[in-house]
Amino acid sequence: MRRGTNLGRLGDFNQAVILESIRRAPDGISRVELAGSTGLSPQTISNVVRRLLDDGIVREDRTIVSGPGKPRTVLELEGNRLVSIGIHLDPSVLSFVAMNLRGEVLRERSIEVPNLEVASETVQLMANTVKELIAEIRVPKKHIVGVGIAVPGPVNVEEGVVLNPPLLDGWADVELVNPLRKLLRLQVIIEKDTIASAVGELWQSKEEKADDFVFVYCGHGFGAGIVINGEVHHGASNNAGEIGHYSTGYKSIKCEECGADDCLAAGTSYEFISQKAQERGLDLPTYEILGPEQRAEGINRLTELALEGNAVAKEIVTETMVMVGEVAGQLANSLDIREVVFGGPQWVKVNELVADDVDAAIQRRFALRAVHEIESRTSKLGGNVGAVGGACVVMDASLSPKATALLLR
Numbered sequence: 001m002r003r004g005t006n007l008g009r010l011g012d013f014n015q016a017v018i019l020e021s022i023r024r025a026p027d028g029i030s031r032v033e034l035a036g037s038t039g040l041s042p043q044t045i046s047n048v049v050r051r052l053l054d055d056g057i058v059r060e061d062r063t064i065v066s067g068p069g070k071p072r073t074v075l076e077l078e079g080n081r082l083v084s085i086g087i088h089l090d091p092s093v094l095s096f097v098a099m100n101l102r103g104e105v106l107r108e109r110s111i112e113v114p115n116l117e118v119a120s121e122t123v124q125l126m127a128n129t130v131k132e133l134i135a136e137i138r139v140p141k142k143h144i145v146g147v148g149i150a151v152p153g154p155v156n157v158e159e160g161v162v163l164n165p166p167l168l169d170g171w172a173d174v175e176l177v178n179p180l181r182k183l184l185r186l187q188v189i190i191e192k193d194t195i196a197s198a199v200g201e202l203w204q205s206k207e208e209k210a211d212d213f214v215f216v217y218c219g220h221g222f223g224a225g226i227v228i229n230g231e232v233h234h235g236a237s238n239n240a241g242e243i244g245h246y247s248t249g250y251k252s253i254k255c256e257e258c259g260a261d262d263c264l265a266a267g268t269s270y271e272f273i274s275q276k277a278q279e280r281g282l283d284l285p286t287y288e289i290l291g292p293e294q295r296a297e298g299i300n301r302l303t304e305l306a307l308e309g310n311a312v313a314k315e316i317v318t319e320t321m322v323m324v325g326e327v328a329g330q331l332a333n334s335l336d337i338r339e340v341v342f343g344g345p346q347w348v349k350v351n352e353l354v355a356d357d358v359d360a361a362i363q364r365r366f367a368l369r370a371v372h373e374i375e376s377r378t379s380k381l382g383g384n385v386g387a388v389g390g391a392c393v394v395m396d397a398s399l400s401p402k403a404t405a406l407l408l409r
């Protein structure tokens with residue numbers, strides 16, 4: 001049910017709206033333009049801007065002369081006044097970024113295939129690395145907005161607990177937020193990595209915000225982040241975007257989880273990929289027991305061969321990613337969106353080989369083509385999208401205007 005508006009929180013909301021307008025104007029914005037873009041009265045703009053200037057979040061030391069009349073003073077973000085830290089816990093890599101309010105990554109760090117088996121040690125490693133990053137960027141701790149951790153789903157966001165990610169042994173019901181909060185004495189937020197990536201894509205878009213799109217995360221596994229009406233869809237339990245068991249239309253091997261023999265998880269599994277490779281005479285490593293490290297190693301080898309020009313490897317990589325396109329096309333139909341954005345570490349490596357075929361699959365599946373077009377593109381956030389997404393989640397939670405913030409609780 002819809003609830004009423006809490007007018008007491010309107011001031012914060014207006015401040016967030018103004019800050020967002022300044023943030024999205026890379027060349028600066030004048031007070032008059034702010035009034036135009038936000039629809040707020042000059043008096044409100046003036047009060048809020050004064051507060052932001054006093055807090056050192058924005059500055060106005062530049063004037064721009066454009067056309068006749070007096071030069072206008074523009075407001076800009078103060079670069080490193082506010083910084084957030086993002087962490088991505090992925091089965092094959094643990095990544096960290098420090099990002100400022102402009103969305104610029106100040107420092108990054110990644111630990112390849114870390115030993116993640118003992119969760120409590122990983123939590124300590126995260127805390128130590130965050131402290132090192134904060135020391136390196138030389139930003140006082142009071143200007144650190146918080147830490148956002150992107151983790152593979154499923155996740156309990158409210159309690160800050162990693163539930164039981166398929167490829168992380170020893171990570172069932174691991175508390176992440178409370179211990180990190182205690183170790184770091186900072187705000188800590190957890191988010192499913194595919195949802196964090198979508199938050200990052202939205203937060204970083206400089207031009208007019210895209211209202212409806214799907215972010216397809218391609219990493220160790222595949223997942224989607226859904227954006228509707230300019231807001232990220234979290235779902236009833238903050239676990240929206242599970243696409244692993246959609247049917248791809250290509251028969252592969254029987255999936256142990258859902259029982260189908262044509263789901264995305266089975267079609268993109270290393271078991272199936274290495275079986276195909278063997279049948280086609282391509283030498284890929286095989287393993288008796290297949291853990292995340294082995295899977296990462298096998299997929300890396302396949303990717304290397306494909307990028308070196310091996311025809312069979314290229315074929316298998318393309319077939320695998322086309323399955324992702326088939327699923328993305330179905331998702332686009334259900335949601336009636338105009339854009340599919342691909343990103344994540346695996347996409348960054350192979351996108352030039354596969355983007356056209358993946359797009360063709362989306363176009364073929366898209367049932368609304370008579371009504372409007374669908375486009376696919378590569379995210380600008382790069383392979384580190386999970387960690388950048390985590391950093392954006394904290395900024396977004398603290399600073400973005402959200403209609404829900406106005407509702408009575």
Ligand SMILES: [Zn+2]
Binds near residue numbers: 256260
């Ligand atoms: Zn399945």
